Amino acid sequence: MGTQAPLHVQHKKLDWFYAPCFTAFWIVLYMAVVLQQVNHLPTPLTLQDEFTQPDSFITERAENVLLNLTNLGPRVVGSEANEVEAVTLILDQVFKVQNEMNQDYFDIEVDLQVVSGQYMHTSLYHGVQNILAKLSAKNNTSTNYLLINSHFDSTPKSPGASDDGAMVAVMLEILRVMANSKGPLEHPIVFLFNGAEEDGLLASYGFTTQHKWAKNCKVIINLDAAGSGGREILFQSISESSWLMNYYSKVTHPFANAVLEELFQFGLVPSATDFRNFRDYGGMQGFDMAYIQNGYVYHTEFDSFKVYPKASLQNTGDNVLSLAKSLGNAPEMRNINNYGNMEHFIFFDFLGWFMVHYTMNTNLIVNILVCVAALIAIVISLCWISKRADLSLLAIVAQFMLTTFIQTLSLALGAAFSILISYVMDVIGCSMTWFSNNWLICGLYFCPVFFFLGILPAGFLEYTKKYALPLGLRIQLFLHSHCLILIVLTISLTFLNIRSAFMFMVAVFFYAAALIGNLITQLHNKGSWFAIPVIVSQIVPFLYFSYVAEYLYFIFIPVTGRNGGASNPDLLIALIAVIFAILLSGFLIPLYLLFRRTRSIILCSLGVAILFMILAIRPIGTPYTPKLAPQRYTVQHANQLYHNADGSIRSNESAIYLYQQDRHIDIAEEVIVKFKAAHETSTVCNNEATCQLDRPSIFYTPNSLWLPVNEPPGIPYERPVLTLTAKTIMNTPNTVRYNYTLTGPDHMMFFIEPKTSAKIINWSFDKTILSRKELVFTFVHGKNNDAFEFFIDLECHSNNTNTQSLEIV
Numbered sequence: 130m131g132t133q134a135p136l137h138v139q140h141k142k143l144d145w146f147y148a149p150c151f152t153a154f155w156i157v158l159y160m161a162v163v164l165q166q167v168n169h170l171p172t173p174l175t176l177q178d179e180f181t182q183p184d185s186f187i188t189e190r191a192e193n194v195l196l197n198l199t200n201l202g203p204r205v206v207g208s209e210a211n212e213v214e215a216v217t218l219i220l221d222q223v224f225k226v227q228n229e230m231n232q233d234y235f236d237i238e239v240d241l242q243v244v245s246g247q248y249m250h251t252s253l254y255h256g257v258q259n260i261l262a263k264l265s266a267k268n269n270t271s272t273n274y275l276l277i278n279s280h281f282d283s284t285p286k287s288p289g290a291s292d293d294g295a296m297v298a299v300m301l302e303i304l305r306v307m308a309n310s311k312g313p314l315e316h317p318i319v320f321l322f323n324g325a326e327e328d329g330l331l332a333s334y335g336f337t338t339q340h341k342w343a344k345n346c347k348v349i350i351n352l353d354a355a356g357s358g359g360r361e362i363l364f365q366s367i368s369e370s371s372w373l374m375n376y377y378s379k380v381t382h383p384f385a386n387a388v389l390e391e392l393f394q395f396g397l398v399p400s401a402t403d404f405r406n407f408r409d410y411g412g413m414q415g416f417d418m419a420y421i422q423n424g425y426v427y428h429t430e431f432d433s434f435k436v437y438p439k440a441s442l443q444n445t446g447d448n449v450l451s452l453a454k455s456l457g458n459a460p461e462m463r464n465i466n467n468y469g470n471m472e473h474f475i476f477f478d479f480l481g482w483f484m485v486h487y488t489m490n491t492n493l494i495v496n497i498l499v500c501v502a503a504l505i506a507i508v509i510s511l512c513w514i515s516k517r518a519d520l521s522l523l524a525i526v527a528q529f530m531l532t533t534f535i536q537t538l539s540l541a542l543g544a545a546f547s548i549l550i551s552y553v554m555d556v557i558g559c560s561m562t563w564f565s566n567n568w569l570i571c572g573l574y575f576c577p578v579f580f581f582l583g584i585l586p587a588g589f590l591e592y593t594k595k596y597a598l599p600l601g602l603r604i605q606l607f608l609h610s611h612c613l614i615l616i617v618l619t620i621s622l623t624f625l626n627i628r629s630a631f632m633f634m635v636a637v638f639f640y641a642a643a644l645i646g647n648l649i650t651q652l653h654n655k656g657s658w659f660a661i662p663v664i665v666s667q668i669v670p671f672l673y674f675s676y677v678a679e680y681l682y683f684i685f686i687p688v689t690g691r692n693g694g695a696s697n698p699d700l701l702i703a704l705i706a707v708i709f710a711i712l713l714s715g716f717l718i719p720l721y722l723l724f725r726r727t728r729s730i731i732l733c734s735l736g737v738a739i740l741f742m743i744l745a746i747r748p749i750g751t752p753y754t755p756k757l758a759p760q761r762y763t764v765q766h767a768n769q770l771y772h773n774a775d776g777s778i779r780s781n782e783s784a785i786y787l788y789q790q791d792r793h794i795d796i797a798e799e800v801i802v803k804f805k806a807a808h809e810t811s812t813v814c815n816n817e818a819t820c821q822l823d824r825p826s827i828f829y830t831p832n833s834l835w836l837p838v839n840e841p842p843g844i845p846y847e848r849p850v851l852t853l854t855a856k857t858i859m860n861t862p863n864t865v866r867y868n869y870t871l872t873g874p875d876h877m878m879f880f881i882e883p884k885t886s887a888k889i890i891n892w893s894f895d896k897t898i899l900s901r902k903e904l905v906f907t908f909v910h911g912k913n914n915d916a917f918e919f920f921i922d923l924e925c926h927s928n929n930t931n932t933q934s935l936e937i938v
Contacts, residue, residue: 186446207875244335256913280326359422424687543581562750572741849873
């Protein structure tokens with residue numbers, strides 16, 4: 130039998146210079162593995178590769194399509210570029226595929242849908258276009274289709290290379306590859322190129338509610354963008370689609386996470402995609418996928434062919450082609466209603482290497498089992514320590530509870546200090562200093578958490594150094610304490626049905642594995658050797674958590690530049706840092722207590738935090754970088770015409786409307802100083818509804834500016850004209866019907882408000898919103914610019930049915 134060292138002998142600490150080596154190990158691991166995988170893209174295939182890989186996605190061919198599409202310039206709904214040139218380009222590509230396809234096996238049916246209607250009560254659209262190509266095997270009898278969607282329109286000023294031209298090019302190449310193959314294809318695939326997404330998801334709604342193929346489309350792959358290239362992430366699925374994950378898990382380059390889906394559903398990502406229409410109005414199952422990297426250029430002139438990384442086409446093409454082939458032959462598609470389990474599920478990829486997915490029921494079982502196993506391991510460890518120290522179990526438990534209190538206090542102070550810094554930076558006008566220089570986040574918001582996670586335990590161990598337990602065992606108590614805190618979080622979040630609880634479970638699982646390993650090998654009784662299993666066990670969670678944190682910042686940093694100025698953006702960035710600092714370092718920081726000069730080493734993290742705060746308030750902390758990370762603000766030249774019920778103009782006012790998109794509207798000073806007067810909308814309006822009527826704009830925000838000018842905007846086409854075409858006395862007492870026509874440009878907005886003595890009882894629009902006091906409508910026309918006709922039935926409370934009873938702006 131071996132002998133055990135007396136407990137009163139304190140194990141020798143490691144030399145301090147090993148601490149930098151320990152830190153360097155994790156930094157190198159992050160840079161060599163995490164950054165590599167986050168940014169990894171496959172090698173693009175060229176036309177020469179087509180001879181050896183005829184069934185593969187060819188990037189060069191898709192790249193040529195994207196170049197031609199972006200050369201058209203911005204493709205705004207109603208413009209020549211969108212309604213004629215882009216439609217012609219896409220149709221030419223589809224017809225080319227149709228002429229060159231394997232006609233012995235496939236049929237392609239092409240349709241150009243021109244659709245009009247009303248969406249979400251107040252969005253009116255007329256003549257927007259959808260291009261459709263249905264690929265099916267000859268003599269196919271399946272009535273269940275796979276739908277793949279992207280949009281070819283773009284925002285004003287933006288060439289729309291990534292959003293969403295690249296996805297259009299990907300779909301055309303996938304159509305070509307599949308149509309030239311020899312199958313098989315059991316279920317038809319509808320390729321939908323929709324021409325009006327940026328104006329409020331109009332074209333996809335028109336397809337879903339009016340097209341003849343829509344009712345047959347059961348599964349959707351929606352392709353969009355919130356950045357420029359990179360890897361497309363699966364960020365939304367549907368609660369009934371867990372079976373689909375079996376197919377997604379087989380794609381070549383998986384990239385998905387239920388955490389992001391949860392954040393999107395909580396409204397933390399200010400965006401919406403066509404996926405919503407296919408899900409809500411079409412009842413479809415499926416996937417919502419989008420580019421997220423380089424979100425700085427999203428919806429700007431910099432979303433260009435030159436900026437977009439061409440290898441992203443290969444990444445997306447490989448994945449979507451794989452999904453199209455597998456789902457097009459999926460036996461589940463034969464009777465898809467049999468495969469709905471009506472529950473959410475957990476899904477995530479590990480460094481793009483493989484997928485993990487399971488149902489919420491499984492998640493509940495796994496989370497509870499892991500937590501229970503970890504608790505049992507902690508209890509066994511405490512019992513062993515009690516026996517080893519010849520102390521009562523109650524004394525060891527009391528020491529453990531005290532350690533847990535210190536660890537909890539450390540976490541709380543670290544989080545509070547990090548959040549306090551975010552508040553201070555905002556108060557002194559230095560928010561978003563990390564917007565261009567993302568590395569500042571590490572010192573500003575991660576290091577304060579690291580400092581408090583280390584300094585309080587170090588002080589506590591110094592204060593209790595004469596305690597009967599040796600240093601190694603006391604450090605293990607801190608590790609057990611952190612695990613207990615994570616167990617509480619895991620169980621709490623699990624019972625709140627928050628799927629992100631699996632992140633905390635992962636941390637518990639890997640520490641529990643190390644603890645069980647220590648108990649079996651008895652390394653926990655051999656000085657500092659217990660740290661070896663702990664370090665080894667933390668490699669996988671460190672890689673995973675830093676990987677997730679990296680791409681969450683990819684998303685949220687650019688989002689803060691377009692999320693308005695009402696909230697403090699540093700707070701969001703700090704909260705993400707706090708959560709991931711706890712996950713990443715909670716089991717690593719206590720290991721620094723094994724080194725000599727512990728407090729000096731830990732103080733280095735505080736020094737880094739102070740250094741980064743100084744850098745942040747210096748010029749290096751300037752948020753914006755021209756072309757790479759520019760500031761956004763919308764300058765809208767507005768002209769308001771107030772009409773009476775008879776169409777006559779009561780008021781005519783023009784102004785520049787400056788819409789604040791981030792926390793720093795003051796940086797738009799070069800715009801503001803050009804005008805004699807600048808009014809904050811919040812100072813001239815009592816509430817949002819009133820403000821939209823007094824200072825109407827589709828870009829309304831209480832913190833924006835209204836800059837009155839004398840000159841109306843120069844519109845290169847006809848101005849909006851509202852004409853009263855008929856006035857009819859109805860059979861209903863005191864009721865008059867007003868018939869109007871509205872003509873003008875492809876985008877218009879109008880406000881309808883009955884005066885206090887009148888009430889609208891019927892009209893051409895959605896009747897479910899008649900009870901609203903004021904109504905704001907947007908009108909968009911695509912291919913057709915015919916006059917828009919509508920009527921309003923107005924009931925007055927007296928026999929006086931004059932034109933002052935109704936106002937239209």
